[in-house]
Amino acid sequence: MLKQIEGSKAVAEAVSLCRPEVICAYPISPQTHIVEALGEMVKSGRLAPCEYINVESEFAAMSVSIGASAAGARAYTATASQGLLFMTEAVYNASGLGLPIVMTVANRAIGAPINIWNDHSDSLSQRDSGWMQLFAENNQEAVDLHIQAFRLAEELSMPIMVCMDGYILTHAFERVDIPVQEQVDAYLPSFEPRQVLDPSEPISIGAMVGPEAFMEVKYLAHAKQLQAIERIPQLASEFRNIFGRDSGGLVRTYRADDAETMVVAMGSVIGTIKDTVDEMRDEGHRIGVLTIVSYRPFPLEQVRGALLHCRRFLVLEKSLAVGMGGILATDVRMAVTGAGLKGYTAIAGLGGRPIFKSQLHQLFRQAEKDELPPVTFLDLDRDAVNRQLERERQTRRSGPVAENMLHDKGIVSAKFG
Amino acid sequence: MFQIRVHGRGGQGVVTAAEMLSIAAFEEGRHAQAFPSFGSERTGAPVVAFCRISDREIRSREPIVEADAVIIQDPTLLHQVPVFAGLKPDGYVLINSQHKIGELGIDEFAASRRVERFCSLPATELGVRHIGRPIPNMPLLAGFAALSGVIRLESVISAINSRFKGQVASGNISAAEEAYRLVKEASC
């Protein structure tokens, strides 16, 4: 059913349709609206049977999910930013134990300085946690990916993060087709755990493993993600058969035929990029888009296949590998090893810095002319950085960096743009 | 694509206004996207929310720089926040105020614009009278419908009914109806 609905509410509807049995809630912006909506559904009896637990931390949220999942219940939680970092030990544990928990990550920057706005630093910091990570382009896809995520997670007995841009998607009202229960039931069978804590058949879960088998256990997690590369397109195709729309998959291309320049990105910025590319195409530019939906597993072959025909690619990412450059870009470059393509990285939108079409026009044109340095920072105020560096050269006690930056930029409070 | 910015202060229902505008447009079968300025602002702080309306899918996520209309829920922002930034030359301006446009100290700006697209509306008073609370957002949406014709009054009412119930809904609807009439009749 078509609804004009907030992204968080839409995701809560989708999660509810997946019949979760245990939901753990801990407030952190910008995921809070999702668990709030689910809490109301459970409290009112609309979502039943389901246990909704207000935990005392994100570490507990993931830990309760671990217990619930190991006991055979379909478990769900949501987090962001500091919350994801706070639960990190349990995040790794969930995947190590092979528990198919689904978690929404409302992507948000990581402090310090504390910042509640969107970028991809949080979930990308969990790149190697053994969780799969699927990125939604818009709220329709966020809804659809949750349904696919439960199916994939439970098939492989591995956990999945469904990543949606904080605020930009979670707080956006837009048109979303909310599936009906019959569709979801037809797509998502009930959870049949591979291992379960059951007094009738006692097993031990989570005991120590020494050097003699640890490599194999870890490799199995890798093998599972390689299986997921096979399964994700199939599940997207099955999804289309039941729900009648394309959602998910590993990667998607847009206006990529005959493109000399390909822009590679993840998440909601794809929409702004597509609009920019349309305008440039109208002017005769040969430019296209590669959307990464599945960040983990990373579809090396598919990325390579999508880029091989172009002359250059530009990875636009909302994350920064400090001391190196791009995080996503590293993976993309790995995918096209030896292909002789020119590759550029643009770090953009950190901590919610808006990304405007006008900036993208300029950036993409520079890329087309091969005028970009290997790593570029969109909308970076280098003067403010240089002033701080100079201050640090001159004064030992130069004070809090972030405060100095804001003074230098002459901004009294966060701007609306 | 028609792009609207709603300016106001935390607690005045700015974000709700943008959301309701998007619902009204959705009721008309159009695509709409509403989103807030993503702040951690508390009650009273300047807040802005955005709404895009289009007949095609809306993909862009950039904040609205070039606005087709601005709705200003709090006139004290007029000289504090660049509320008119990027407003298109033929853009609409709706200001919540008991005063006429000419009395708001924006003559210099208005002079270069299509003044017939500028309008003020005592929306807070309408809110107090009809809803019992100084919430101006629904009357302003109705006023915006009257001023711009981008959405219909019936869609605003339908959006109100989808969000509110009972007296809150009926109060908002009667406030919206009066606001619509006031703007239609006004010489602004």
Added chain:
Amino acid sequence: MGFQTIKFYQTGTYTVGNRLLLPDQRSVQAGESRSNSINSGHRACQGCGEALGARYAIDAAMAESDNRLIAVNATGCLEVFSTPYPESSWQVPWIHSVFGNAPAVATGIAAAMKVKGKKDVRVVAQGGDGGTTDIGFGCLSGMFERNDDVLYICYDNEAYMNTGVQRSSATPPAARTATTMPVGPEPGNPFGQGKNLPEIAMAHGIPYVATATVADLRDLEYKVKKAMKMHGARYIHLFVPCPLGWGTASSDTIRIARLAKESGLFPVFEAEHGEITGVLKIRRKVGVEEYLMPQKRFAHLFGSHSHPEMVIRIQEIADRNIRKYGLLDEEAA
């Protein structure tokens, strides 16, 4: 007060002989139907108080739940010595996640059982003092506060034994650990620190809190069974000497535990909804020296560089406990 109705007082051991009791009064351990929840073959040290306590506690919980029990374990000695894969001593469904989350994992299991309508399946979480009073404290307090249907058992051996005897917030004053060495003017763990977790648990107002020692295993069984008859968050704090960490003889585990109780240093009591409902009285009061001297972790208090002033301060702690909990009957005094 529902403590042992039959009081035997055997010279030397204080052990209640099961042979002298009616079958229905015999301990779970004495019964043929005991579940052997933690089976033989585990890797605990000789004389390990924790292994003994866990066996009695979990078997009693199994008996009371009709063998419908799931156990959660924090990281620690108990977790390590009862595994690794492919071996496991656990005859109950058992899960270990990480160090600090056993109470939360247990909450998740209890929630799963509830949602699946398996009302008969009960959940026990367990950890050492480090996993309970330090790193797992947040999750434990959350589990208490929500009154989740979990029995949590803390096996308190007063330090991080698994990692090599480092101080925890349950380490007593003056005790030597690898991080509170017996050097300087005030050797060992400082006075005036540490948490009283049973009282913190009581402050949550949870249905049941009890302390016990491995010197009174009948009392432990009684308390576990009582806890298992209740629902909601329950907490048992079990005193388990560690021969390795404390520097005591493996054969002295029971004796040391008894001396902790008889000196008043470890008060044994039970409480319901935040109110103390029963106290296990001291039978034969002993001075703290009698408890401290057999333990190498307190060796620096005695001998050539002795610290009698510290012994006096420890005695004051014991005396305060005796007053506060009413540990002494007049006859024993």
